[in-house]
Amino acid sequence: MRVLSLSLGVVAAIVQVVTASPARLDDAPLVTTAGDAAAIKGWYMQSTAKTSSDMLAVSQPGFDMSSWYRVGSRGTVMAGLLENNVYNDKSLFFSENLKTMVDRSQFDVPWLYREELTFDPATNQRYFLETHGISSKADLYLNGKQLASKETLTGAYGGEKFDLTQYLVKGKNAVLIRAYPTNYLKDFALGYVDWNPYPPDNGTGVWREVFVSQTGPVSLLKPRVVTDYKGKAVSSVTATIKVVVKNSGTKSVQGTIKGSIEDPCGSKLPISASYTLKANEIKTVTLTAKINNPQIWWPKAWGAQPLYSLDLAAYIGSEVSDRAAQRTFGVRYVTSSLNSHQDRAFAVNGNPFLVTGAGYSADVFLRFDPAKLVQQFEYILDMGQNTVRLEGKQEHPELYDIADRMGIMVLAGWECCDKWEGWSYNDEADGVKWVDADYVTAEKQMEHEAYMMQGHASLLGFLVGSDFWPDERASPIYVNKLNELDWDVPIIASASLRGFPKNLGSSGMKMDGPYDWVPPNYWYNNQYGAAFGFGSELGSGVGTPELSSLKKFLTASDMKDLWTAPNKGLYHMSTIDSSFYNRKLYNDALYARYGAPTSLDDYLLKAQAMDYEGTRSQFEGYSALQSASRPATGIIYWMLNNAWPSLHWNLFDYYLKPAGSYFGAKVGGRAEHVAFGYGSAKGDVWLINHTIDKKGSRTIKVDLLSKDGKTLVSRSVDATTTPNQSKNVATIPEATTLKDAAFLRLVLSDAKGKVLSRNVYWISPKVDKLDWKHSDWYYTPVTEYASYKSLATIKPAQLTASSGKGVVVDGKVNVDVTLVNKAAVAAYFVRLELRDSKGEDILPVLWSDNYVTLWPGEKVVLSVSWAAGGSGQGKVDISGINVQGVEAVVVKW
Template sequence: MTGRRPRRAPFGCLIVILSLIVGFGVAGTGGVVTVSSSELTRGWSLRSAQDVTDTGAAISQVGYDTAGWHPIALPSTVLAGLVANGVHQNIFFGTNLRKVPDLTQQEWWFRGEFPAVRTSAGQVYWLRFKGISYRAQIWLNGRRLDPDAVGTMVSREYNVTRLIRPDTTNALAIRVTPPARDCQDLSFCTVDWNPEAPDMNAGLWGKTLLDTTGPVALRDPYVKTTLPLPATNAADLTVYVDAINATDTPVTATISGSISKTGRPTISFSKEVTLDPGKRRNVTFDTNAHPQLHVANPALWWPHHFGRPELYRLSMTAAVSGSTSDRKSIDFGVRQFTGHRTTVNGTSFAGYKVNGRPILFRGGGYVWDLLQRWDTKTNQAHIDYTKNMGLNTLRLEGTLGNEELYDLADRAGIMLMSGFVCCSAWENDRSWSPEQERVAYASLDSQMRALRHHASSFLWTYGSDRPPTEARLDGYKRIARMLHWQNPTLDSVASWADPNAGMKMDGPYVWEPPVLWWDSSRSGSAFGTTAEQGTQAPPPLESLERFIPPDDRWPIGTVWDYHAGKPGTPFDHITPFTDGVDKRYGKADDADDFSRKSELQNYETTRSFFEAWSARQHTQTFGTIFWMLNNAWPSLHWNLYDYYFKPGGGYFGAKKATEPIHISYDYFTRNVHVVNSTLAARTALTATASVYDIPSLTRKYTATAQVSSPANASVRVLKIPPLTGLSRTFFLRLQLRDANGSSVSDNLYWYSTRPDALGNADNHYQTEIDGFADLSGLNRLASNRHLEAAATRSLSGGRETVTVTLTNASPTNLAFFVRPEITAGDNGREVLPVIYSDNYLSLWPGESTRITATYETAALHGQLPYLRVRGYNVSTTSTPVHR
């Protein structure tokens, strides 16, 4: 390719970064050193550089007067700091975000003070930044440490031993230049799923750390695991760790490690290495020199549907002259991901195996808060919701660096699909400057180092909508090899841009009827492997009330549109969704009526989406990502649960579709499938399909079949024939029972003798709809006043579990689409986050069911929990829940 840069360019970038690490040496060694890592979170202030005339040398002096600055805690973006100080208030309500000025047209000072403990003459101090966006000048104690630290995703560290002031206070000042708007820098980019943050997420978004070591520091420990596939009765472990000599003289260190797990023998290994002055060296331990790293019958890490996500502990130590110089520990899993290709509909698609078993990845696109705020509770809620929905994957399209999320995914058995973002400077690499090239390679190096040891990390995608150029790919892949990356990679994930990509991104991105997913003649249907596709998904009314002002809630208008996709894109309104509601369920009367109907539509659409992908697993389908998992701000577009963690129709539709053993209906062929998403076969099952008129509930058809459900597979068990004499809207109930008559899966569909019809026209985000199903018969269901609800609660370790029993005591009427909720106080808001064992339930006359709800006691805010029950034809009730 004309103008291609030298192949060694990526390593030139890495050398520059490493030179920063050894910029300040250690005069000598001796004494007992402290090994520690302290996150610098408190004592920070923020101010616009336009309001400060002093230099970095002055601002980074201890005692500098910060009167008029905004106190903040790190990590923080500029906007997050201003919001925390009340400069901009309630910015997610209505259109208030428009009132925030463009914060990228000025630079910003972050300033903090911190102590450093005095130890011995051999003590080394390291200042580490996990993320600064986008460009920074860094000053420490009056000295400029770095004149131009550039790259949002570049982790960087500095040996500051000669600048630090032990046993007293130190001062740090960072002047931040924000990223350019419209995704023109190699930074974070939200493309079109919400408005751009007014500061483009400028600031110290990652952790800021002060580490202490002896003369040799350890970095980035990692265990690569290899199984003798298809067997899994042994594993060869290769351990990698980087060792850095922080001194001006050669140092010989003993690098030791141990691998431990409760109930398993501890594995120990060690070697001596000599490091040249100021050098960083990768140290490797493998089975050739250390046969103990060949492990018999390892405890394997599995995604949660397949088994337990078992983890081991790697502990590494560097010792110099018999004294500990540094320690590092990580958790890792013994597992191996492999890829394969299968041609479907003329396109080669990528599929994956874990530990030799094919796995259909089913997930959602994760995003963090628009102000890039997160904490342990928030991260845990995302993981808990993902697992509770039955999903096994999170896609991180450019949303990289939330390392606590990686840890939680490891423990939960959730896989991570990571890579750079689309539709931005990241994909305009043909016009990169030399600096952008360096930033791109350094970003990959930093992010792969952070991901590679995680058991949950299963795939890296170098590009999204289109692949990088050949020269960039060559550089990226050289870095991956240097880092011993053990997982599959893809050049991009859009077959429209690269026929050999292995994944498709053919939409849709707006609401479509459930039949679309099943009609494999449509580009957006469930075949092959998709990196993303999704629909609009307005949240429940209780959430709408939190961000849409009362006067703007009805009729749907400009404030609703502002909370759809990014203004000026095809997604800045929800007309396709509202057309579906009005033309299928009947025109909504008000916001409340719209919400109850939209919840039905969210449920059926999302359920059908995951059912279609699951029913063809490993033969025609290999993986899917619903776009999106969650929202960066209160939004009407693209989510399985909303910004406030309120689970709605899409959440429970996904949960129903992905239950371990599931019976489902194909809207296109009328076939009934049983899908087993576990590694254990099930036999002696009975499938029953019954069709009922609405509103009479007269049964018009029934059929049964005996089912053997093989592990990790789907089988077709029935086909519903064309039926006559049905009401325009009807019910189809599918039930799967075991040999004892116990329910394994129970699934209720509502559909029409006038089904949805797709047109011939389509584009990258929409397929034409020629006709809408008539589901208005649901509005004629008889009111059910005989639904009985009872609840008890138990408390343990700051968490509560409420057990809810629902009984339909009516002899004739269905209790349809019933939503039990635990609220803080009588008719208060639902406690959030909350995990339900099931929800949006339908009970036939005389039926009873029991579910649980689990939440933190703190979510009650001191109030008594109440059980609120409502349904499509059931009036709302609210009763206290006592212990």
């Protein structure tokens, strides 16, 4: 799979660091000087069932590990077994193999992670080991001594720092971690609820890196930065820097903290402060700095992403005692409040911020690939979205670094269900109820995650609950820890309106569904998940992969079931006890609206059309109604991506192939856009503006075309657009009185004639009729369906296609593909797929548009870009609902 080189260039250093080989290259010490810190490069991993039960012996230097697995610096047990080719994810993901190929009983016992590190302990130096995430509880040993037990080293997001100094010897030192089996109902882990099958090991293991460090008597902990920027143009801002200073020595000490703030242009602003510490004393030191002419950080669509960096070191006299890891921060201002309707609304740098985004999933085996993350984030921006929600999948620090640099907001928070929401008041969750020790674990986890995220410009907020809110004991613990670490973005009770703790009040976020298929006109209503207020997780359940992806994880029989057994439970949908184990609701609609499929190809193309409708209408609905009397304030589509190959709940598939759901969302997410209001009595036309600076006159060209190619309407509408607002600017009554299904084209142009948005609908004389009274938590029934069945009989289009020579810029190939429809009827839902010389998909890929519908005689030029490489020749395969036999377009670069 190829990498989008432009984005990877932005984060090259991050990717390089986290993709280091786990192999042991030498025995050189990881740390040699005060201020050094480094991640343990890799581990030897083995089951306790296959080694000595005497952990004190196993943790002695020299223990035989010849039969152990060598794994990377971070990874669950399953990730380690995959790394060692015990299993192959292509095989595991194929059909229902994950059910049977892995002996799950091997994870009923603890697993060991062991590494030998070289140290040369020096006088007056301290040595530390710091964990950042072990799922979900563990024992820690060093050189035959136990440093921590599973009673204290617990919680997948917990981080602990251990002073190793008195236990180290010159030469080899053995670190041993015994990770206990994870139980989602009993442990604070990274669960998947009904998103996908559970990993066989339940995510057990050292899933985040473990660091060692060396300091003098004084060490620096938790440096952090906040600024007093409040969203208005200013000539300067004050940065307040706080750092915890600890004296591990037995004598009082005086010294200086010195450092600098480096601006995005490389200029450094020096900062310093003195300190005095008694023996074993810990205190927080505060420094301030005035930043003149600050460069403001913006979400990608609104501006640039300049970042400042903070470097600090503790000195005793002229000697360095410790250096803090560099931290970056942006000058920006994020706020939120409840509007008059008690809906949550956000603002960034003083501008109302309509949240448009989707829910992110970590890999099912918690494998973290920063290169793939960059590609996924590139897709988010390409779809015009601005936010990603993390429901408990907080991943690694690199995620926030990448989001900072790419300008994507992150709405983080704890996950739903399982142990996390085992509150005494909650009878709906299966998790074991919390006891006193759980509140201690929760506090440690909150402290660790708060520090990891603090200061990142991309942070939009933190949800301390998901489906349910933390109880009156946990909520103050969470909030106090966030505030202690100078959290400067909103803290929100949960992602739903079920209830709230006293110290936070209502979340202002609704979680009323849908999660399964609903028709496009659903969003232009005033109930449940329709486009008003803040929808924290909702969607029409779409995300059907294309055939080239399906072949990678389904048998021929599985694929046949898709179109011949519409109600069958499917392993690649959801868990067997879930409401989403089959595609019945989706298929009921597809059969009724588009007609019974005649083949797998026919089913998939109809599915892409329905997926396109589903996501486009959802994002258009929330965008169109951002200025309504009860405005839409935010939408998180459920979901962005999948933990493994899935048949639903995504905007692009596991292999990064974008299809109908992606391009529907992309059209609906354009910065300036024109949309048709599904189900409106008069055929409303909405002018949408997501920018903060674009304004003035606009022209909307309206064309309505019968399936036979007859022009029913052709007129222009003049309108004026206003930044960050939407409005109803016209009606198309003819679209509400049709005798047969037809096509509607809306083209938005600026005052100079530049096309800003081209948008084609297929509309039915009959509107989907929703049965709101019988809505369930995950869908609203439909009693009558719109019908596009007659479009199956549209005459064939005569489409020609050509391409220009590929141009390579910054490591990316850019090609224009020209389509011309020479028929007297529309070319309906034309799909373009880029493949290499061997016929394999080139992924990831960025198309300016896709799944397009062309008017008779219309020419459309589409651009496509991808990472350079390969043979220098590929092709674009072209197909559509009434488009067959088009010769593939050869592309060369």
